[in-house]
Amino acid sequence: MTASIKEVARRAGVSLGTVSNVLNRPEKVTPENRERVLKAIAELGYVRNDSARQLRAGRSRTVAIVVLDGGNPFFTDVTRGAEETVEAAGSMLIVCNSGESPAREERLLEMLEQQRVQGLLITPVGTSSTARLERLSRHGIPVVLVDRGAGRGAFCSVSVNDVLGGQLAAEHLLRTGHRHIAFAGGPLTLPQVSDRHQGTTAALAEFAAENPPARLTVVDTANLTVAAGRKAAAELAAIAPGERPTAVFCANDLLALGVLQELITRGLRVPEDMAIVGYDDIEFAAAAAVPLSSVRQPRELLGRTAAQLLLEEVEDAGHQHRRTLFDPELVVRRSSEPSRPA
Amino acid sequence: MTASIKEVARRAGVSLGTVSNVLNRPEKVTPENRERVLKAIAELGYVRNDSARQLRAGRSRTVAIVVLDGGNPFFTDVTRGAEETVEAAGSMLIVCNSGESPAREERLLEMLEQQRVQGLLITPVGTSSTARLERLSRHGIPVVLVDRGAGRGAFCSVSVNDVLGGQLAAEHLLRTGHRHIAFAGGPLTLPQVSDRHQGTTAALAEFAAENPPARLTVVDTANLTVAAGRKAAAELAAIAPGERPTAVFCANDLLALGVLQELITRGLRVPEDMAIVGYDDIEFAAAAAVPLSSVRQPRELLGRTAAQLLLEEVEDAGHQHRRTLFDPELVVRRSSEPSRPA
DNA sequence: AAGCGGCAGTGAAACGTTTCATCAAACGTC
DNA sequence: GACGTTTGATGAAACGTTTCACTGCCGCTT
Numbered sequence: 001m002t003a004s005i006k007e008v009a010r011r012a013g014v015s016l017g018t019v020s021n022v023l024n025r026p027e028k029v030t031p032e033n034r035e036r037v038l039k040a041i042a043e044l045g046y047v048r049n050d051s052a053r054q055l056r057a058g059r060s061r062t063v064a065i066v067v068l069d070g071g072n073p074f075f076t077d078v079t080r081g082a083e084e085t086v087e088a089a090g091s092m093l094i095v096c097n098s099g100e101s102p103a104r105e106e107r108l109l110e111m112l113e114q115q116r117v118q119g120l121l122i123t124p125v126g127t128s129s130t131a132r133l134e135r136l137s138r139h140g141i142p143v144v145l146v147d148r149g150a151g152r153g154a155f156c157s158v159s160v161n162d163v164l165g166g167q168l169a170a171e172h173l174l175r176t177g178h179r180h181i182a183f184a185g186g187p188l189t190l191p192q193v194s195d196r197h198q199g200t201t202a203a204l205a206e207f208a209a210e211n212p213p214a215r216l217t218v219v220d221t222a223n224l225t226v227a228a229g230r231k232a233a234a235e236l237a238a239i240a241p242g243e244r245p246t247a248v249f250c251a252n253d254l255l256a257l258g259v260l261q262e263l264i265t266r267g268l269r270v271p272e273d274m275a276i277v278g279y280d281d282i283e284f285a286a287a288a289a290v291p292l293s294s295v296r297q298p299r300e301l302l303g304r305t306a307a308q309l310l311l312e313e314v315e316d317a318g319h320q321h322r323r324t325l326f327d328p329e330l331v332v333r334r335s336s337e338p339s340r341p342a
Numbered sequence: 343m344t345a346s347i348k349e350v351a352r353r354a355g356v357s358l359g360t361v362s363n364v365l366n367r368p369e370k371v372t373p374e375n376r377e378r379v380l381k382a383i384a385e386l387g388y389v390r391n392d393s394a395r396q397l398r399a400g401r402s403r404t405v406a407i408v409v410l411d412g413g414n415p416f417f418t419d420v421t422r423g424a425e426e427t428v429e430a431a432g433s434m435l436i437v438c439n440s441g442e443s444p445a446r447e448e449r450l451l452e453m454l455e456q457q458r459v460q461g462l463l464i465t466p467v468g469t470s471s472t473a474r475l476e477r478l479s480r481h482g483i484p485v486v487l488v489d490r491g492a493g494r495g496a497f498c499s500v501s502v503n504d505v506l507g508g509q510l511a512a513e514h515l516l517r518t519g520h521r522h523i524a525f526a527g528g529p530l531t532l533p534q535v536s537d538r539h540q541g542t543t544a545a546l547a548e549f550a551a552e553n554p555p556a557r558l559t560v561v562d563t564a565n566l567t568v569a570a571g572r573k574a575a576a577e578l579a580a581i582a583p584g585e586r587p588t589a590v591f592c593a594n595d596l597l598a599l600g601v602l603q604e605l606i607t608r609g610l611r612v613p614e615d616m617a618i619v620g621y622d623d624i625e626f627a628a629a630a631a632v633p634l635s636s637v638r639q640p641r642e643l644l645g646r647t648a649a650q651l652l653l654e655e656v657e658d659a660g661h662q663h664r665r666t667l668f669d670p671e672l673v674v675r676r677s678s679e680p681s682r683p684a
Numbered sequence: 685a686a687g688c689g690g691c692a693g694t695g696a697a698a699c700g701t702t703t704c705a706t707c708a709a710a711c712g713t714c
Numbered sequence: 715g716a717c718g719t720t721t722g723a724t725g726a727a728a729c730g731t732t733t734c735a736c737t738g739c740c741g742c743t744t
Binding site: 002045047048049050051052053054055060061070071073076077079080083087092093094095096097104108111113114115116135139140226257258260261283284286287288289290291 | 344387389390391392393394395396397402403412413415418419421422425429434435436437438439446450453455456457458477481482568599600602603625626628629630631632633
Binding site for chain 1: 691692693694695696698699700701
């Protein structure tokens, strides 16, 4: 269907190697020959065959990023950052979505390995893929963990201190007078979720050292979506007012937006009846029905840094793995403004 | 670095062809040989080389989708729909982002063509890429236009009637008493934008046939983002109250959310001082500070249908191009509830 | 004038698959 | 027990590149 280099050579009346030279080292070929080859290329509508190129070269020019949820603005922002960096290096970023499903993740990794991608940015669903990722790395495909610390020193990683984030959120709620807090998130097997939860309990423990202890209710959700948030809010709203937490810290903003919406629908006031703090500070958080307090992560920076680390490792094989950890930042908005000053 | 089929063959003590058979037609090979080959594969950590496979086969197992804005929930939903369908067919969907930049789009198309992707779903930035897309199609890479009608019959396309959408929005505003409406959107070279604008003017024209004419103010924006919306709102707010439109129809929801936020910040009330209608009905529209009226598009269905059409064309070369057009639906929420009944 | 270095261009080899014609062996039939 | 048929295994060819050792050729030096 499509013309090959051989036909270009024949039409231009030169050898195969000369055409290749025009394509790869144009300065090495005489101007008139270059001219003729380019003309032939244009006439035939020749397009380089990347498969053959890659086969010969042993490696490709694409970097892949595998995200947990392609619809979550957090990940699209991370992706944007990575895209920028990868593109500047002359490669192409392809975005894949595991949708928090280990099976799909597995399938994607399999296909990406077969494609011999240049490198891989990934937020793994769980720990089940660690073995496969290590194998990728061993096979010469660098892997950088995104939004997830590397367990042992096997990979580079770029993440944000989720424990600290959870702590910031919980401390804020305690400071503004809340004594019964809910943590909404799940599945708890996601390190992001469990770290944020851990930060919460840490803050509560610290608080209890000098005060009467505060209470924590955990609402486990199936995933981190708006729909899951609505469901969580329904559970919270069903609790008798006296026993109900007065604030909820949600493991991400989608969840928080769902919670907010459902609470309002059910006639509860935010923050008076229930304060809310989200996580990620996505663009929509500030635009919500009640502007959402949230723990901000440097999303694009995360993506940029991860891509840089990856490209570095692609260049330099004898590379030392590195872990980068950013600190999050609490952004207080109306959804958690003190209803009763501490 | 990575083992090849040849080494597997040597280790298993069989020929090269037998290994290939184990991989592709396992029933054709004797159980004990199959066993030995699989063992060798496991021991060597052999991974199929897709470049070689593709080179031989002439085609790949990946479908690409090129979207205008990877961060826009509209596109992530379309992508989700497409993903589902493509995955069910055993292929892999890779997501690329043109970011509304013709240059980046051009680059992506070049690389995707070199990769000999199986097919392409695309929302083109403008009309400048038509020639290249036609060439792709001619070279055996089917192209389906998404959220964009095919100009001539060159491609399959799946879109939503944007003119009708614009009309629905404008009629709604006229019916609820508005006599000076703003249209915010841009660039007007985007067919989506110009169609929605055209629908608006059509509705106004129809209205004027039986009523004193209503007024339309166009606010041209650089793109369709929240930031652009904020800027547009600033312009609207700067108009003297008597001269200011009483309602604004935004070409998409991101824009509308930005407008909403900025208006609130500036102390204008929605919908009392200015009603808003958005477009797309993304998930965040209902959760906004003032729940947003919006023109709903069947986003996942759009993606699914486009992917189906594409796969159909991949299968059947002698395929008739088809254009599918869905109708949008107006969803009225508080942002445009009649402040003064008609 | 002979020798030498540099420069363009050539053609074959190699990358890792899949396919296909060929071959050998085992089997069933008469 | 010979023959035809089926079955499984084999090895070479082909896909489209890039690379590299060679070959002429020209102009410069001695």
